[in-house]
């Protein structure tokens with residue numbers, strides 16, 4: 408049977424798809440029976456971040472019957488995550504048939520959503536998912552599941568209050584929220600920040616921007632633009648500048664050659680997803696370090712989007728060591744003693760993992776255990792960047808650097824890119840997030856259950872509802888068989 412024979416979703420229309428999906432969820436008993444003992448004024452779980460990781464975490468939790476949840480996002484409704492803000496690629500890199508946050512529900516996939524509206528012919532003709540369309544899908548996902556994201560609310564600070572967590576939030580409401588568990592579904596920079604090299608220190612703010620910043624590209628018309636780096640975001644930003652009429656755009660690249668092989672994508676499998684977290688430190692480090700060292704190439708389409716412009720250049724072996732302001736220009740100096748004068752510099756320098764760069768933990772961030780506190784790699788596998796990743800428990804929770812100083816870290820779960828060194832690719836990129844969410848919800852359920860063990864035990868003792876009323880059977884005397892007792 409070919410794909411086109413499996414045409415249930417085709418041209419179904421969104422309304423029908425929604426009806427089918429809701430029926431499926433109902434048949435599967437979603438949301439699951441609420442089993443967590445209620446504590447007045449306390450949320451069982453707060454999810455910070457209403458992007459795809461936050462939403463699939465929510466689905467996974469309510470499927471498991473944990474329904475006393477709040478989900479907060481500082482972004483305005485429909486603009487969660489990078490997709491309509493600083494993401495500047497035309498399409499997603501991931502293949503169109505990825506299942507992402509669908510959590511094993513066929514009707515919740517991007518494919519079902521697309522085919523219900525546009526049919527199989529258009530689906531077959533679609534190459535990659537257009538970026539804004541991915542956001543449309545995520546908005547629909549939120550709508551069809553009725554996910555109660557509270558937008559315009561920022562988590563500013565978390566601390567413990569006895570065995571609870573106290574969250575200080577601001578935005579459309581200024582309140583203190585008490586909860587038992589907190590999930591940081593805070594995105595690509597959710598355990599860190601954009602990586603801003605020190606060579607821009609002192610440079611006027613109107614001469615540079617990081618890819619994750621808002622950039623007024625029309626301002627770059629007729630300007631010479633330097634893009635530092637050649638990762639995915641670097642090339643997308645270069646393309647934007649070129650398409651807005653930049654005079655020239657020059658990628659200034661530290662490495663000697665273009666990375667061309669996407670190693671992590673190549674080895675993606677259920678085995679890797681399921682097995683990575685259980686590997687000893689040296690193997691986990693080795694995989695991640697190798698992936699960092701070989702680097703992920705920019706996507707094929709994005710690279711061509713730059714290269715089709717005659718005024719686009721790729722300069723390798725150009726390590727930026729300093730930038731000086733020369734009037735209204737930026738003079739960039741390289742380690743080979745050459746330089747380039749740019750009108751504007753875009754930092755395609757990615758993100759760094761650094762819990763201290765986040766405000767939510769305050770000074771407690773310094774007490775988060777990191778890989779460098781735990782593992783000393785062999786000389787040829789050293790990597791400072793990787794050493795700054797949090798060293799997480801197998802259930803996504805943070806560990807303390809100094810034992811018994813912040814035992815409440817076990818109630819705070821890192822469900823974002825920062826978890827990847829410890830747990831693999833299950834909480835950042837689209838492909839593995841349903842697996843990660845299932846795993847996270849199971850771990851939280853286990854914690855909640857064991858913390859309330861006395862109440863659950865009492866429930867068992869108190870449970871008195873008979874399944875049999877007494878009339879369903881008749882007791883009788885047992886009489887010996889005729890032959891019983893005779894010796895042969």
Ligand SMILES: Cc1cc2nc3c(=O)[nH]c(=O)nc-3n(C[C@H](O)[C@H](O)[C@H](O)COP(=O)(O)OP(=O)(O)OC[C@H]3O[C@@H](n4cnc5c(N)ncnc54)[C@H](O)[C@@H]3O)c2cc1C
Nearest residue numbers: 456458459460480481487488499500561562593594836837
């Ligand atoms: C430019 C770009 C392109 C990408 N392209 C792809 C791709 O093609 N394929 C792929 O698989 N992956 C891609 N990724 C990686 C990954 O899929 C995305 O980062 C994705 O957005 C991760 O989803 P998320 O839910 O973890 O985070 P996000 O979608 O970023 O959502 C996090 C949310 O948390 C909120 N938040 C953060 N801190 C707080 C706080 N203190 N209080 C309240 N709210 C807060 C933010 O407002 C945000 O809405 C891309 C990433 C980037 C940055």
